[in-house]
Structures are given as C-alpha cells and as structure tokens.
Amino acid sequence: MRVGIPVLDDVLGSLPKGKTLTYYIDPEVEGDVFAMQTLYTNLEEGYRCAYVTSTMSPSSVRNRFREFGWELNDFPGFSMVDAYSGFVGSVSEERYVVKDPSNPSELDEVIKRAIRENDLVVIGAFSAMIDLCGEDFIRVAENWTREASNAGSRLVLSFVAWPYGDDVLEKVKDMSNAVVTVGGVHHRVVLGYYYGLLKADWADVNGIAVLFRLVRPGGVRAYIPKILVTGPFNAGKSSFVHAVSNKAVSVDRLGTTVALDHGHVEFKGFSIDIFGTPGQERFDPLLKVLGKEALGVILVVDSANPETFPRAKQMLEATTRFGLPYVIAANKQDLPNALSPEEIRKRMALPENIPIVPIVAKDGKGVYDVLEALLRLLIGGKYDKS
Numbered sequence: 001m002r003v004g005i006p007v008l009d010d011v012l013g014s015l016p017k018g019k020t021l022t023y024y025i026d027p028e029v030e031g032d033v034f035a036m037q038t039l040y041t042n043l044e045e046g047y048r049c050a051y052v053t054s055t056m057s058p059s060s061v062r063n064r065f066r067e068f069g070w071e072l073n074d075f076p077g078f079s080m081v082d083a084y085s086g087f088v089g090s091v092s093e094e095r096y097v098v099k100d101p102s103n104p105s106e107l108d109e110v111i112k113r114a115i116r117e118n119d120l121v122v123i124g125a126f127s128a129m130i131d132l133c134g135e136d137f138i139r140v141a142e143n144w145t146r147e148a149s150n151a152g153s154r155l156v157l158s159f160v161a162w163p164y165g166d167d168v169l170e171k172v173k174d175m176s177n178a179v180v181t182v183g184g185v186h187h188r189v190v191l192g193y194y195y196g197l198l199k200a201d202w203a204d205v206n207g208i209a210v211l212f213r214l215v216r217p218g219g220v221r222a223y224i225p226k227i228l229v230t231g232p233f234n235a236g237k238s239s240f241v242h243a244v245s246n247k248a249v250s251v252d253r254l255g256t257t258v259a260l261d262h263g264h265v266e267f268k269g270f271s272i273d274i275f276g277t278p279g280q281e282r283f284d285p286l287l288k289v290l291g292k293e294a295l296g297v298i299l300v301v302d303s304a305n306p307e308t309f310p311r312a313k314q315m316l317e318a319t320t321r322f323g324l325p326y327v328i329a330a331n332k333q334d335l336p337n338a339l340s341p342e343e344i345r346k347r348m349a350l351p352e353n354i355p356i357v358p359i360v361a362k363d364g365k366g367v368y369d370v371l372e373a374l375l376r377l378l379i380g381g382k383y384d385k386s
Contacts, residue, residue, distance in 0.1 A: 004041025006222035006269030007210045010379050012203045017152040020145045022176040025160045026183035029193055034182060035158040037219040039122045043075040047119040052081040054101055055125045058094055069217025081114050083107060104133045108140045112147045120154045127160040138171045145175050177201045213271045221271035224295050229276040230315050231300035232308040236331040239361035240300050241276040244371055296374045297326040303338035309348050325377035328356040329370045
C-alpha cells in the first residue's frame with residue numbers, strides 16, 4: 001500500500017500494515033486533499049478503504065473528491081463512516097453509521113469496526129472530533145491506532161493544527177507512526193505551500209520538504225518552480241523545452257532564442273516549470289542570476305559538434321556554482337557522427353556519477369528520460385529547497 005503522494009512514496013516505500021500516519025496541517029492550507037489522495041490511490045490498487053466524515057454529508061464528501069477527478073462510486077471496495085448525518089437528523093444509507101456522533105463510545109466502536117473490516121481507514125477531520133468531544137478524545141483515538149496495529153490495517157488522520165495547547169499537539173504526533181507536515185511558506189503573506197516528512201518509524205526521514213501545488217483534476221503535485229535548460233548556441237535547448245513540456249513559449253528572432261524559453265510539464269506527480277536560456281555569450285550574465293533561483297540544471301550538448309564542449313562546460317560552471325544537481329542531455333544522437341555518452345563524458349571530463357542521457361530533441365526521443373534522471377537526483381538529494 002502506498003501513501004500516494006509524490007516523493008513521499010519514494011522515501012517511505014510503502015504504508016505498512018498496522019501503521020498510523022497523520023497529516024499535520026497548517027490552518028491556512030487546503031490540506032485535506034492529502035488524506036483524500038492517499039485513500040483514492042489505494043482504492044485504485046484494489047484495497048478496501050473507508051472514509052470517516054464528521055463535518056459534511058456523505059454526498060458532499062463525494063463531491064469534494066470529484067473536484068479532483070476522483071469518483072468514489074466506481075469502487076466497490078469503498079465505504080463511508082457517516083458520523084455527520086446524526087447531527088442533522090438525516091437518515092444515512094452508508095455502510096457504517098454513528099447515530100450519535102457526540103457520543104465518544106459509539107464513535108469509537110463504529111470506527112474500530114471499520115478498521116477491522118478494511119485495509120485503510122481515513123479520518124477526514126480528526127481536529128473537528130477533538131473540538132466536539134474535548135481534548136481527552138485523543139485517548140479514544142489512541143484505541144484506533146492500537147486497533148489498526150492489531151488488525152494489520154492502516155489508519156490515516158487529517159489533523160488541522162489549530163492553536164491547541166502544546167500537550168494536545170504533541171500527543172497527536174506521538175500517537176502516530178508517521179507525521180507529514182503540510183504548511184505555507186510565509187513572507188508577510190503566504191507565498192507557497194510545502195509538505196515535509198517529520199517522522200516515520202519505518203524509514204529514514206532526514207528532513208525532507210517539498211513544495212506543492214493542488215491540481216484540479218489531479219490532486220497534490222510536487223512543485224519544482226524552476227529547472228534551467230542551458231547549453232551552447234544551436235545545441236537544441238528550445239527543441240528540448242518544447243518537446244518535454246505540455247505547453248511552452250519562446251521569444252525568437254530569425255529562428256534564434258533571444259530571451260527565455262518557458263515550458264511547463266506535469267510528469268509522474270510533479271508540476272515543473274522549465275526555463276531555457278539563450279546560448280550566445282552576451283547573455284552570460286543572465287546565467288548566474290537564473291542559477292540562483294533554479295533547483296536543477298539540464299545541460300544540452302550537440303553530440304555531433306565536440307568543438308562546442310568547452311563552451312558547454314563554461315555554461316555548466318556558471319549555472320551550477322551553487323551546488324545544483326545537473327544532467328547532460330546528449331542531443332542529436334540521430335546524426336552519423338554523434339559521439340556516444342561515454343565519449344562525451346571523456347571529452348568533457350565529467351564525473352562518473354553525472355547522468356548523460358542520449359536524446360533526439362526534435363523528435364522528442366529521450367527527453368523524459370533526462371527529466372526523470374534529474375528528478376532522481378533531486379529526490380536522492382532530499383529535495384529541500386522549500
């Protein structure tokens with residue numbers, strides 16, 4: 001079973017049986033989508049999953065999922081724990097019903113039954129339950145973590161960190177095997193959003209933090225605001241940006257880029273903005289400025305023109321001076337005199353651990369292999385530029 005969140009799946013590997021994971025959410029952030037995405041990911045993989053609602057009707061929950069393109073009614077393995085209808089006197093047709101949601105004992109028994117009968121149970125608004133039943137309700141929730149451990153199920157809590165006392169906040173963290181923080185990047189106002197893995201008792205956490213966007217439809221996407229594509233004149237940078245992007249624009253004069261190429265790509269759970277630089281030397285001062293804001297660099301070289309390699313090396317040094325990870329895109333591999341990646345490595349004196357990926361940018365061949373190689377470096381480097 002996977003968490004279903006980009007990067008977290010790579011780090012955690014899985015959500016093991018018997019574990020409890022809490023999404024610990026800043027009140028300013030639309031963070032309920034994380035638990036929803038975890039549930040839907042595992043419905044798609046054939047697991048039995050239940051969603052506990054206590055703040056909105058079951059039909060509203062289904063509509064909330066539909067906002068992101070997720071149709072719960074398509075899955076016979078899905079069930080709802082309705083801890084809301086009892087508040088408003090409605091008759092519920094869900095599989096699990098809490099007739100008196102203000103009664104902690106009844107709520108406890110119904111949720112424990114759902115845990116025993118499902119592979120995954122998601123508590124959609126755990127903080128709302130605490131608000132209703134009191135801070136001592138955390139002791140009831142601790143029963144659920146033990147029930148999940150005994151039953152070999154998994155429990156996911158969506159917890160909004162309102163200004164409770166420190167003891168409450170720490171208890172929520174302590175009762176969970178894993179905690180993912182979801183928050184905002186602030187400078188007077190919220191500039192962006194991130195999620196980070198605070199702890200996981202089955203994986204090496206090491207302070208991972210990732211920027212994200214919410215996509216409708218689609219859900220949580222890890223967000224990389226700038227990957228820089230650079231290289232000598234006529235190496236094929238613009239062709240690369242256009243080939244790899246879902247949408248791209250260039251500013252050209254007589255067929256040559258005289259300003260930035262800009263592309264955007266949705267790829268394997270990532271939302272990425274890509275910027276291609278001009279290759280002429282008069283634009284070199286721009287490289288240093290752009291390098292400061294980039295999270296990674298793709299250097300495009302003309303495999304059939306080794307005379308441009310010194311210039312390529314010069315541009316690489318200008319853009320990676322801040323320790324940015326980089327990948328070499330060995331373009332024009334369709335030409336008869338194109339050098340192989342290993343020949344390029346020798347000619348440019350590149351380290352053995354630097355990926356050199358053969359591509360034909362004008363045909364789109366290999367361009368996503370380049371992007372994937374760079375993402376592996378970012379993830380392996382604990383992508384923490386938030």
